[in-house]
Amino acid sequence: MxxxxxxxxxxxxxxxxxxxxxxxxxxxxxxxxxxxxxxxxxxxxxxxxxxxxxxxxxxxxxxxxxxxxxxxxxxxxxxxxxxxxxxxxxSQVELLAPVDVSGPDASRPGIEVIRASDGSRGPYGQAEGRLLVHGDRPFHPMILVGTSADPGDFFSHAEDEFLHVMEGSAVVDFGDGEPRVLSVGDSVYFVGGTPHRWWAAGDAGYRVFVVKEKPETL
Structure with a gap:
């Protein structure tokens, strides 16, 4: 990312x-x-x-x-x-996620239930991510949890992305000199190619829901 x-x-x-x-x-x-x-x-x-x-x-x-x-x-x-x-x-969690869907619903790719204990987990920038889908899907919904107050490096990718704050608060920076503080219930959508980064706005950290488009393959 x-x-x-x-x-x-x-x-x-x-x-x-x-x-x-x-x-x-x-x-x-x-x-x-x-x-x-x-x-x-x-x-x-x-x-x-x-x-x-x-x-x-x-x-x-x-x-x-x-x-x-x-x-x-x-x-x-x-x-x-x-x-x-x-x-x-x-991100690491996306690269490490299993490609093939296994289990009883493998023959029905149009229906998939992800339990609270399921989903690939791994690093996503300075946060920990959990993918909420298996296999080859057109978009990647994720839950990210982070506590770091370090802005870190800017991210950029070709896909559109959507972010919704579920718990805590986060500062989202698009490199335009106007960082946005997002609290519970706030959301932001940005198009592919937009430089971005976010970090925890307080000691409580944040828990956010992210949806990212899947890259088109050649």
Missing amino acids: RAPPDDCRGTQSQSLSIQEDPVTSLDTAIDQQALSVGRRIRELRRARDLTLVQLAAAAQLSHPFLSQLERGLARPSMVSLERIARALGS
């Missing part, structure tokens, strides 16, 4: 990222999670019209490692997955 880091960070930062070696190759047979994550990364990269070399540069990862990752031959660390998510305008 975050904007790709500036490609012109200099040779020093690039050399540091290569030394970090943030992707671990698999010594065992390819597992389904590695294949799923690799497939999602490849689909998003193509949807963003990026080459492997361009994505590797934006994520500050090596081209060979990223190639292995897309083919399910490597498993990313959380650091490298966050870099890839930023570069693709996505």
Whole structure:
């Protein structure tokens, strides 16, 4: 979900990222999670019209490692997955979510019940997210919970997004010099390509409902 880091960070930062070696190759047979994550990364990269070399540069990862990752031959660390998510305008929780729907309703893709204890969980920027849908859907509804008062970096992605505050309050910044404080019941909708970031407005943090369009794949 975050904007790709500036490609012109200099040779020093690039050399540091290569030394970090943030992707671990698999010594065992390819597992389904590695294949799923690799497939999602490849689909998003193509949807963003990026080459492997361009994505590797934006994520500050090596081209060979990223190639292995897309083919399910490597498993990313959380650091490298966050870099890839930023570069693709996505999030870790979306990249890690299972692709296939399982269970008794798998044969009826038009109906899906998500229980309170269900849904993929993982980092979403500086918050913790829970996806409220399984499988390949046209939009991604999520619940995000955060307490950080650090504004962090701006995010940007091609998809429209909707945010509704359920608990607490959050400051939403679109980079226009007018941060908005949203309280319980407040909502905001913004179109794709809009730089944005949000953080907790108080010690209680926030709990927000987010709906994000799914990227169109080529």
